[in-house]
Amino acid sequence: MKLKLRQRITRMKSFRKKPLQQSSLCRKHYCLLLWLSLSLYLFFPPSSLLRPTPSLDKTTLSLKPAFRSSALVERSPRSKLPSVRVYVYDLPSSYNRDWLSDPRCGSHLFAAEVAIHEALLTSGFRTTSPDEADFFFVPVYVSCNFSTVNGFPSLAHARPLIASSIAEIKTKYPFWNRTDGRDHMFVASHDYGACFHAMEDVAIADGIPEFLRRSILLQTFGVTSPHVCQEAEHVLIPPYIPPEFLRSPPPETARRDIFVFFRGKMEVHPKNISGRFYSKKVRTEIWNRYSNDRRFYLRRKRYDGYRSEISRSVFCLCPLGWAPWSPRLVESVALGCVPVIIADGIRLLAVDFVNGAGEGRREAGSSP
Template identity: 35%
Template sequence: MRVCLWVFVVVIVFGFGDGKHAYQRLRTERISGSAGDVLEDDPVGRLKVYVYELPSKYNKKLLQKDPRCLTHMFAAEIFMHRFLLSSPKVLITSLLCPMTSEPASTIRKRKPSSGAFFPLLQRATLVQTFGQRNHVCLNEGSITIPPYAPPQKMQARQIPLDTPRSIFVYFRGLFYDVNNDPEGGYYARGARAAVWENFKNNPLFDISTDHPATYYEDMQRAIFCLCPLGWAPWSPRLVEAVVFGCIPVIIADDIVLPFADAIPWEEIGVFVAEEDVPDLDTILTSIPSEVILRKQRLLANPSMKRAMLFPQPAQPGDAFHQILNGLARKLPHDRTAYLKPGQKVLNWTTGPVGDLKPW
């Protein structure tokens, strides 16, 4: 049961008022070859930002009750809230789904005098870790963010870059949810059960339900890291694989990946359909070595690793800034708003103008 649901609401309203604290000016620029844009301080465009202080039982008191919420994969919600309150570049429309009646009532009572709140929700941009196509809480234009993985802990567990990757396929986690689905037919739609039954005795596959103390180090010694769906299509394994340079093998047919315009998932990962799991050994061993090396070189880019993490304090190019950049691109700006002084052509990347991929 998820107990760390951190509820906060921030609403942006495009406006043209003169209130000094009601809006921030914003401009975005994409640095060539980087994973994402970098926000600058000379903004173009105007918006009003309303941060609603909900009852503390929906957020702050959760930490008093269970400090593990700060390291849980849903902790991105907590750090997003903190970053928003401390950032001079605030631009976000975020609602957690489902919205319970009490928070909704609180917001309704405190809505901005200049506009009706709930009609605005029809045009809301959801910032969420759901990452699942056709989900009830995922609408067109939503921004999918990575689940939280502790940056300091992972940084402290780095091993020498020249350490050989002697593990071909690595995975630690559940194959069966024995409490809720002991037969494995519903959990992960049977994909995890298929991994275990087909490859538990395969010497190329280092897979187990154990979670050893050397988990992070082992991922850095692996070539491929399995990232299968569970009850949801995503998990922190995706973040860990990117940070540790292990090629993510994504087994989740309906997954929506975070920051797809900033991270070239097709080029750094391997996508395997759930029905093709029994052929996983053939699929991975048939990938040419030069393709594997290219994926590893791309994964070695520090900007890509940074884009998946929520460090404290926030850093340029990190996940928090990726979210702000995704939202900034939704502003009703003229195309020229994103040009540097003297620049006549919008250059998003080293590639063609219309290509948002950084490679």
């Protein structure tokens, strides 16, 4: 089957919402953790901005939650949230704080591991008494070892670093051995979660390391079909977006003079080290078919002010990269642009838990 881009664009004009039924099956701790991750990472009440938030490192700007919605907070007050307590391990700084010496650590694509840690440290869910904890959070930053070749995070050290952190807590605390790590949480905000590789075939071959298979993973990767990289208990979290997105013009006042927008890597020929087409050639097809279409505002070069372009757009393309998920989905929603997701089988955040979270149109197909 071919990617039906033309049909997708035609159907943008008649965009309609279709409610999805709420899932009736949900394990207790899965639901609790979903609410926990969402409330901490996404839905802090705006009043929390008035209180100073201590940073993990004085030389680093304090990270705020990636996205806030006062409307959702009003519908889901804290008093109605599950009573769950989380103990945050105080690991040696070599596992987390030391990495913040590179400012990119707290602001790049995978920075959810930093944002969630900082949010937990000041959260009402946190307990300083491990004996009363329901869950244990292990703060390890594995995405801050940036390659000197391309500037992207290198994950080669992820497995040994996490294995070392587990050995550390097993030596100093009794809680891991009590459940074999089943009530311990880790953030895996990478392309293919705890498989720790950007190439899907390599990620599948490597799989999730044995020492994480019984723990709970907070990950951005999720697909609707069975996949090796989601074969551990996990909670789907949104990709990190920087707080600057909230400083853009409010979506309701923005002038929408761009019909379809996309800015990002669109290869004409594969130029990466793998020799493969990025995004399974989807982005190449978008460029080849629509770069001369006046309805499409397509740009291949980086631009720091691209959030202003999203604010001006009606539809924002969210094609897959190496993995199906993309921060563009969250960026688009935050700035009032309708996201057009081009990634087969992607699992959307909270679709089984929140009414309306999966509203939209789905069209089956496969990448060219």
